[in-house]
Amino acid sequence: MSRSTQTALVRDDRTAYEAVAGLTVGLSGVAFTLALAALFDVVGIGDPVAGVSLSVVFGGLLLALGGAVVGFGVASRLGYVDTAPQPSAGVVAAGAFTAIWFAIGAVASGALGLGTVARLGAGTAVGGAAFAATAFPREDIGSTVPAGLVAGLAGALLVSGAVGPSWTQPLSGYNATLFGDVVVPATVLFASLVVGWSAAKAYGGFGARGRNVGAYVLIYLVVGSILTVLVGLVAFVAAKGAPGLFNGVSVGGSTLVSWPFLTNGAGLLADIAGVFPALVGTVWLVIGAVLFAVPTGVGAAVFLSEYAEQGRFTSVVEVATNGLWSTPSIVFGLFGAAFLIPRFGNQKSLIAGMLTLGFMLLPLVLITSREAILAVPDEYRDASAALGVSKWQTIRSVVLPAAIPGVTTGVILGVGRIAGETAPILLTMGGGVLPAKSAAPDVLGGFRLSASPPFVSNPALLEATSALPYQLYALITAGLSGNIQNPQEYAWGLALTLLLVVLVFYAGGIATRYYFRQKLHQ
Amino acid sequence: MSFITPKTDWRDSIDRRLTRTQEFIDDTDPAALAVVAVAMGSLLAAFVGFLLASPWTAVPLGAFLVATGYGWVRHQALVARAVTFAMTTVTLVTLGLIVVFIFAESIPAFQYESARVFGVSVPGLGMFAQARWDAVSDPVRYSLLPMIHGTVMVTAIATLVAAPLGVSAALFIAEIAPPRVRELVKPGIEVLAGIPSIVYGFIGFTVINPWAGGAFALNGGSTYLFVGIVVGLMALPTVVSVAEDALTSVPDVMKDGSLALGATDWQSMTAITLPAAFSGVSAAVLLGVGRAIGETMAATVMLAGVPRISEPLINVFYGYETLTSLIARGYGSANGVHESALFAAGVVLFVTVLCLSLASQYIEARMRRRLGGAE
Numbered sequence A: 001m002s003r004s005t006q007t008a009l010v011r012d013d014r015t016a017y018e019a020v021a022g023l024t025v026g027l028s029g030v031a032f033t034l035a036l037a038a039l040f041d042v043v044g045i046g047d048p049v050a051g052v053s054l055s056v057v058f059g060g061l062l063l064a065l066g067g068a069v070v071g072f073g074v075a076s077r078l079g080y081v082d083t084a085p086q087p088s089a090g091v092v093a094a095g096a097f098t099a100i101w102f103a104i105g106a107v108a109s110g111a112l113g114l115g116t117v118a119r120l121g122a123g124t125a126v127g128g129a130a131f132a133a134t135a136f137p138r139e140d141i142g143s144t145v146p147a148g149l150v151a152g153l154a155g156a157l158l159v160s161g162a163v164g165p166s167w168t169q170p171l172s173g174y175n176a177t178l179f180g181d182v183v184v185p186a187t188v189l190f191a192s193l194v195v196g197w198s199a200a201k202a203y204g205g206f207g208a209r210g211r212n213v214g215a216y217v218l219i220y221l222v223v224g225s226i227l228t229v230l231v232g233l234v235a236f237v238a239a240k241g242a243p244g245l246f247n248g249v250s251v252g253g254s255t256l257v258s259w260p261f262l263t264n265g266a267g268l269l270a271d272i273a274g275v276f277p278a279l280v281g282t283v284w285l286v287i288g289a290v291l292f293a294v295p296t297g298v299g300a301a302v303f304l305s306e307y308a309e310q311g312r313f314t315s316v317v318e319v320a321t322n323g324l325w326s327t328p329s330i331v332f333g334l335f336g337a338a339f340l341i342p343r344f345g346n347q348k349s350l351i352a353g354m355l356t357l358g359f360m361l362l363p364l365v366l367i368t369s370r371e372a373i374l375a376v377p378d379e380y381r382d383a384s385a386a387l388g389v390s391k392w393q394t395i396r397s398v399v400l401p402a403a404i405p406g407v408t409t410g411v412i413l414g415v416g417r418i419a420g421e422t423a424p425i426l427l428t429m430g431g432g433v434l435p436a437k438s439a440a441p442d443v444l445g446g447f448r449l450s451a452s453p454p455f456v457s458n459p460a461l462l463e464a465t466s467a468l469p470y471q472l473y474a475l476i477t478a479g480l481s482g483n484i485q486n487p488q489e490y491a492w493g494l495a496l497t498l499l500l501v502v503l504v505f506y507a508g509g510i511a512t513r514y515y516f517r518q519k520l521h522q
Numbered sequence B: 001m002s003f004i005t006p007k008t009d010w011r012d013s014i015d016r017r018l019t020r021t022q023e024f025i026d027d028t029d030p031a032a033l034a035v036v037a038v039a040m041g042s043l044l045a046a047f048v049g050f051l052l053a054s055p056w057t058a059v060p061l062g063a064f065l066v067a068t069g070y071g072w073v074r075h076q077a078l079v080a081r082a083v084t085f086a087m088t089t090v091t092l093v094t095l096g097l098i099v100v101f102i103f104a105e106s107i108p109a110f111q112y113e114s115a116r117v118f119g120v121s122v123p124g125l126g127m128f129a130q131a132r133w134d135a136v137s138d139p140v141r142y143s144l145l146p147m148i149h150g151t152v153m154v155t156a157i158a159t160l161v162a163a164p165l166g167v168s169a170a171l172f173i174a175e176i177a178p179p180r181v182r183e184l185v186k187p188g189i190e191v192l193a194g195i196p197s198i199v200y201g202f203i204g205f206t207v208i209n210p211w212a213g214g215a216f217a218l219n220g221g222s223t224y225l226f227v228g229i230v231v232g233l234m235a236l237p238t239v240v241s242v243a244e245d246a247l248t249s250v251p252d253v254m255k256d257g258s259l260a261l262g263a264t265d266w267q268s269m270t271a272i273t274l275p276a277a278f279s280g281v282s283a284a285v286l287l288g289v290g291r292a293i294g295e296t297m298a299a300t301v302m303l304a305g306v307p308r309i310s311e312p313l314i315n316v317f318y319g320y321e322t323l324t325s326l327i328a329r330g331y332g333s334a335n336g337v338h339e340s341a342l343f344a345a346g347v348v349l350f351v352t353v354l355c356l357s358l359a360s361q362y363i364e365a366r367m368r369r370r371l372g373g374a375e
Helices: A016-039 A054-077 A091-111 A116-135 A145-160 A180-203 A207-245 A276-307 A312-326 A329-343 A350-374 A378-386 A391-419 A423-428 A468-477 A487-521 B006-027 B030-051 B055-074 B076-112 B145-176 B179-194 B197-215 B224-248 B252-260 B265-276 B278-294 B297-302 B323-330 B337-370
Strands: A168-171 A176-179 B115-117 B120-122
Touching: A016 A054, A016 A180, A054 A145, A054 A180, A091 A116, A091 A145, A116 A145, A145 A180, A176 A180, A180 A207, A207 A487, A207 B145, A207 B179, A207 B197, A207 B265, A276 A312, A276 A350, A276 A391, A276 A468, A276 A487, A276 B076, A312 A350, A312 B076, A312 B278, A312 B337, A329 A350, A329 A423, A329 B076, A329 B278, A329 B323, A329 B337, A350 A391, A350 A423, A350 B076, A378 A391, A391 A487, A391 B076, A391 B179, A423 A468, A423 B323, A468 A487, A468 B197, A468 B297, A487 B179, A487 B197, B030 B055, B030 B076, B055 B076, B076 B337, B145 B179, B145 B224, B145 B265, B145 B278, B145 B323, B179 B224, B197 B224, B197 B297, B224 B278, B224 B297, B252 B265, B265 B278, B278 B323, B278 B337, B297 B323, B323 B337
Parallel strands: none
Antiparallel strands: A168 A176, B115 B120
């Protein structure tokens, strides 16, 4: 990908104008981050900063940012700075500002006590004005003035205290009330986003390059927020769950490592309640699903890509596989309940859960294995065929080994997904809310042979069994209470255990991919 | 050859297939054929036995395992081919069984909710023509409208979250990010897909709902707004990965041509890459919508579980019930027509999501054809 926009050829003099525009972008970022912190109650909007409340500081900052952005536009329009604006800001920007100002007009007229028709009228009038202001002037005015006014209006409301920490507005008919605590940070978030985009355009000197910079700022912000949410979620669960998970862990002694949360049940006898039965249940669930789905999926992928002629049959299977992949998990649960449970002793059972999750895993394995097998270069097959090796021998000793990395990665990621599934096992496997250690399934020791049909039986497979995600759900529906010392801590520990189990699978899958890719590039 | 009618064409293909089968049988070792026939026959018998819930299912299953094991040693190539074929049909059989079983279980509810239009009784119409769901007190009615409304609310909000964020993130990964950053962001978004929905639901139930209840002075903490945002976050990885595939499948020559003309990266993206990958990107959004519709656990634990339509219709500060949460909450304690009505909700879900999946597959196939078979 070319990085032509960043080379020195295009522009190498960093003018004062650019420095100020860059500073404006940075300050918008600061406002955005602070508003986010205020929204999550890390800082209060009523907190005093240098004698005034944070809300007023936000307002002043937005006023300054709005003024700066309008200044950039005017300076560019009057020719004080060297920019390359286009004749119009474009239809996308015009549409966006129309929508924003329509909303502002409707909300403002509503606050003045007007009726629905009048509000729509006011919104349309203001939105139309914004459209004209964006679309008709040259780009440097069109993409700065409406943006600057958004920030300016928001800033004026905050500085004047018209909207502040103690502001409230009941939404009549909606059974909800808006408070300053939420509205102020949300306003600042939005206004800083708009003004930051506009300032970034100014920084790029408008035109094609300005749009490039403006769009990149927004996209980087989006990706940054997604990653922040991800890290925040994991960190939050880790912080809340660690006390429960590591309760009573000791190294040394008779058993070398003692980890009661993972090795105890939740019965009255256990001094520290643990999740052992659910953990074992999840392990068996995954093993059962893998035993069913992986051979089936890989075999089907082999047949589809090596034996079958590409035609109606393969495309029907493909469509069916993709259809199965997107089928909601609760529908799999219903299917398992209607199809499997009557055939396995008419009660929720471990094997019904295993097969239901196996059905869910099957399309994932098939799709990824098929991709992996198709990615094996035809040269491999040709070389093998040229040596006189039969088709099946070629598949077994050339194609499958070459496809193993892709298949493994797909299987591990798929297992990670089904290990956390709750809805299917809720309907097919059940289990107790706080199972005692004795409730852990003993599958290996449970097989019995008999002289009458069905000849082989295993009571452990036919019993309702708890698994980590189901137990978490059952705890929530029980109102996070139960016959244990600290149900809240227990539940968070359980959530963290589940998250770790799934993340270990994902980390394993991603690491496998990297490992094989590294090997391939050596 | 243009005057060959479709009928003879069809007959020709049957003939061709028969001759080919005949040749294949003639060419193959009879012993191997016999083993494969026994194996496949007993597998079919085992399947039928399982369908009929016969206790004798283990016998043909055992016969299949023995025949396959014997054949694997003696005639591996043919047995492998037959077994992989049988595995291929499992997908089709599964989809078929899902259709048959959830439809069959939902029939009583459809019959119960028959309504007359112009003197003709239409089964199931009562589920969509009135808005009362009450399985306990008279009149017992099973309208799905409140749940469909809830699903639409949650899905709409989730799409507003997942579509723009997902497409921007896909653009970032496919076009903008330097390789090193991409290697960090891509697995990160995959991990986001791995966080179990019940964990999201747990956070929603213990943190978001109480916060929302206080921050908006709500009557209870359940809101479609925050369920929608959480579900959107869950649908996001699907949108990102499918859209990213579509964007990277646009041939580099197209983008290079644009860049060589002096266009900026962003101009190339908006003028070349996005239009070329438009169908793939919309397929990604459709799949994301499908994920959002089917999302169960977060909705179940975060919503109030009252089958009612919010007033006014677009009030996002209520959180009553979705199709998925209705099933998850009600199954087990329900029986008779009530249970059957839950299956009817499942049918609505299944058909909707299957249609979305088919639509997105059609769009993707068209895009691949347009880009010149760049698969």
